[in-house]
Amino acid sequence: MSAPVREQLVSRIAEHARRHGLDRVRVLLHGGEPLLAGPRVIADFTTAVRRAVQGTGTEVDFALQTNGVLLTEALLDLLLELDVQVGVSLDGYAEAHDRHRRGPGSGAGKGSHARVTAALALLGGARYRPLFGGLLCTIDPANDPVRTFDALAAHRPPAADFLLPHGTWDHPPTGGGGDGALYGAWLCAVHDRWRAAGRPMRVRLFESIDSLSRYGGGSSSEVLGTVPAAAVAIETDGTVAWTESLNAVAEGAAHTGGTIFSHSFDALLGLDSAPEDGVGSLCRRCRECPLVQVCGGGLRAHRFGRGRGFANPSVYCKDISALIRHITSSRDQ
Numbered sequence: 001m002s003a004p005v006r007e008q009l010v011s012r013i014a015e016h017a018r019r020h021g022l023d024r025v026r027v028l029l030h031g032g033e034p035l036l037a038g039p040r041v042i043a044d045f046t047t048a049v050r051r052a053v054q055g056t057g058t059e060v061d062f063a064l065q066t067n068g069v070l071l072t073e074a075l076l077d078l079l080l081e082l083d084v085q086v087g088v089s090l091d092g093y094a095e096a097h098d099r100h101r102r103g104p105g106s107g108a109g110k111g112s113h114a115r116v117t118a119a120l121a122l123l124g125g126a127r128y129r130p131l132f133g134g135l136l137c138t139i140d141p142a143n144d145p146v147r148t149f150d151a152l153a154a155h156r157p158p159a160a161d162f163l164l165p166h167g168t169w170d171h172p173p174t175g176g177g178g179d180g181a182l183y184g185a186w187l188c189a190v191h192d193r194w195r196a197a198g199r200p201m202r203v204r205l206f207e208s209i210d211s212l213s214r215y216g217g218g219s220s221s222e223v224l225g226t227v228p229a230a231a232v233a234i235e236t237d238g239t240v241a242w243t244e245s246l247n248a249v250a251e252g253a254a255h256t257g258g259t260i261f262s263h264s265f266d267a268l269l270g271l272d273s274a275p276e277d278g279v280g281s282l283c284r285r286c287r288e289c290p291l292v293q294v295c296g297g298g299l300r301a302h303r304f305g306r307g308r309g310f311a312n313p314s315v316y317c318k319d320i321s322a323l324i325r326h327i328t329s330s331r332d333q
């Protein structure tokens, strides 16, 4: 992201915070790999955003999501000074993680697991632990769910998020989606391990199912609930995307049609591309589904395909419904 784009982004964030008198704004530095921007860009940007909202009463929470391989002590010292939380992507034990996460020069069989776990040893130590935001694990049903959970829990993260790989009805996720419930079974096994271990960390997916089904409460998981995430993604050239997951639908499908140069964040909501929200926007099968208040039809991207646009249940319908039923029935035992 070039300096002019960063400057414009700083002004848009400040404009929005001021206009709405926001107490808090959350800015997630994402990628690709955000640490490739380098320490100076990260320091300049976070400092500029905080300076721009000075006097408005708005607090800015920064977090970054990294693959962990560039996390050094020097960088962690800087992030500590800047008060930037760190989330690390870890897909489980060595074989599980290295199945997909290999650096360009790593060669076959040499993934990044060793480097990531070394970084996590630093991040989990007393000095940097206040920065530790959590772990992000992309689900691969080829990996053992219990071993995966145990590998994550060994780092004592404050939170762990489990990410369903993106897919649509036209391009279903590998080995699952559609009529199978492979991912649902995987998540049920992780849930049981998490519960048996005394819930040692937050798992937003499980907690949201519990909260939504028990109290009709809020969801802290983007995948669930009937209210869309109040977030937008800013691309490096300043174009604004509704949510990156829509890129699974087609090239450019995530784009709002606006940029931070042409539109304020409020103005984006008036664009034709703005997604409809609420149960009324879902297909008939979802609207009539007894689980709709919890599931919400899943991620919008996961509904796409079969010549019907987004008017489908989620490609993970069977998985999500199996997990919801499992959590609600095991809670009642």
Ligand code: SF4
Binding pocket: 285, 286, 287, 289, 290, 291, 292, 295, 296, 297, 298, 313, 314, 316, 317, 318, 320, 321
């Ligand atoms: S995706 Fe499936 S479980 Fe979710 S609301 Fe639609 S029909 Fe129900």
